[in-house]
Amino acid sequence: MAADGTHSTNAPDPLTAKATPAPPPHVVASLDQVSVRRYTTGQVILDDITWTVRAGEHWALLGANGAGKTTILRLIGALMHPTTGTVDVLGHRLGRVDMRELRARIGLVSSAQKVPLDATAHTVVLTGHTGTVQPLWRKYDADVRDRAHALLAELEIKELADRPYGVCSGGQRARILVARALMADPSLLLLDEPFNALDLPSREDLIDAMHRLAVTRTGLATITVTHHLEELSPAIDHVLLLKEGRVLASGTAVDVLIADRMTECFGRPIAVSRHEGRWLARSGRH
Template sequence: MAETTAGRTSEDRGVVVALEGVGVRRHTNGQTILSEVDWTVRAGEHWALLGANGAGKTTLLKLLGALMHPTTGGVEVLGCRLGRVDVRELRTRIGHVSSAQAVPKDVDARTVVLTGHSGTVQPLWRTYDDEVRGRAEALLAELGVKELAHRPYAVCSGGQRARILIARALMPAPPLLLLDEPFNALDLPSREDLVEAMQRLAESRPDLATVTVTHHLEELFPAVGHALLLREGRILAGGPVGGVLTAPWMTACFGRPVRVVRHDGRWAAYSGSLTGERADIGAEATS
């Protein structure tokens, strides 16, 4: 029996993303980036996407965001098959968060969130009625940054910007939210604020599916119930976190001994002689 969410098994919930036999090759030199990827994400599931640099995480996230097409295989996002749909319309239904995405830097936080409604870099003021403006303010409150509504985005901290960008991505009420290393360069308090914000989001939106690319297990919020490990463009392991985020699989994924610890729904991973014990194959995560 699959894990349950809001009283339903994962099989009962709608498919948000479906990849079958997906491969991606670089056109310039024929290099294989992804190979034979099969993956299904359902409504209400929260996935962690992990792997060493160059494993194919960014390419996989681009496929989910309808930002590129596969070389082989099929990709369906929100019921639309890439290659048979206007990707510009599809992208408006997908929330995408990246610290590198283009947003206006010379406006306040509320304006940045408003641009998520129009899907533009610069604000289109005539498209923002009272309902839209109210929704932007409600999202800032939901992400715990309501007090930043009129603060210039340029002077907000990294953690504050991350939550503002998530609020922006949620403006069109997308069924799928993609987070590309949202914790990048955050200090510990900012990281924990973002973890708590994501947990609240998962609890208040039971049908929202998320995929978070990260290098650190400490950044996973407790609602993350599934994980996908990539190694050299192939899926090494995927499924419920209890069977994937283990010392053996993490060791195989990153190519060095890894110790995995779980406590009160939070994760941590360690490697090297300073951990105090070697993450031998056969070791299990601590509950």
């Protein structure tokens, strides 16, 4: 209202005012011109990799054996340094941060993880709080123990709490390891071939679990290394395609997972299809 009692014409019209655009999701991991070489042989494992992962994105790393997928995961997981280039994870640059402290903030799931076979599922999840193989019982108060139970329930395996890890099925073990990785409440979850050796029902249970996590934990970023498109949940929205240590393609799944690019990546005709959000790759030969 103006001083003379009339309405001011300076106020913005709500019908024509433009909404302020939301800020882009923050970066959780980035590689800038990264290369990795073996010192003993000079072999190039990664060559000039530039890549960015943002909060809430779900990436698949695809490529033939030896393409460099696991090496990229080891870099982002703060398990190694690049030969050249820079790696930033959760706002910290490798080489300027305590790698052990950084690793404690990153969730990692791998079938190669060492887990005591006689420990119960609940105990295995508890060890995610301390980042140790064996439990450190004095570190687990009532709240931590309750959180471990809650994560087992979130992964729909609460009935396994008192079951020894060694007698659990492959699919059950995979979900226990996901729950363990979530104990640190990470904003970045790395999955290194989590479907390895799983039968069809176990694979589908894990895919469903990963899809639920993507829906309920909207800020969580995930990176999944796999060899098979059918192992990707509908939540996977981005793909990094690697060939011989270099980026062949990077972007949204619908732009990268096309026959021509998959054929170039794997060196044989590949046909790609999609049904209800799930991907399938097969030989394009007839």
